[in-house]
Amino acid sequence: MPRLSVWFIRASLLYLLLGFLFGALLLAQKGISFYSPVWYIFPLHMEFLLMGWLVQLTMGVAFWILPRFSIGQSRGNKPLILISFALINAGTLIGILQFWFPVVLLIGRVSEVGAGIVFAAGLWRRVKPHGVL
């Protein structure tokens, strides 16, 4: 497994833990209503599990297992994938600040769009038929 995939997947595991923790707090709140402001973490529960866990895990696994090139850099343009790693995490984490600065939500989403585009650009040519070098 390449180093960048390790970063993507380990980060996704951390988001999984945080997302599950937030979800557990929300479900418990539904059950016994111990602290109603806990509902403020609902957007983070969704963001961490969808973007942080599911999307980031698939990015890491795709970078690892998609067909490689026989010539040159075997996994394509690594700097682009590194940038997408930075952007997806910046976009996901910046959401924490949305309670105090609502505008950062928009900035975070733009960052996530950038991550998706850069990631696709970095991996595009690796989605290829067998035999293409």
Add this chain to the structure above:
Amino acid sequence: MPLLTRIFIKTAMIYLALALVFGILLASGVTNGLFPVYIHLLVFGWLTQLIFGVVFWMFPKYSVEKPRGSEALGWWTYALLNIGLLVRAIAEPIQSMQPNPFGGWLLVISAVIQFMAGLLFVVNSWGRVKEK
């Protein structure tokens, strides 16, 4: 494919079908507490459980002696995920229609159990996410 992976994936498929049935109920106007259950059957019961099974199967070996890490932790993850999700799927609609302390505490127990499933999965998988 190891036994635990087969069980994870087949259980995930059952949740997929069940979630889609819940989708029919929602579209038919039956809404009492079902929407969050529908979402979690799909995202947790299907997607996440499928991923857990495939990760246990295909991620790099932990060691020669224990290629898939701790089998016991894997089974505990499976049990906790499914017990927690089933308890939620039963208790949440009931709690939304007729709130009562028993149903409320069932949701708390479900919350703790589901979190523990995630924690055990991460503990067991972390060491297998490594460079070749």
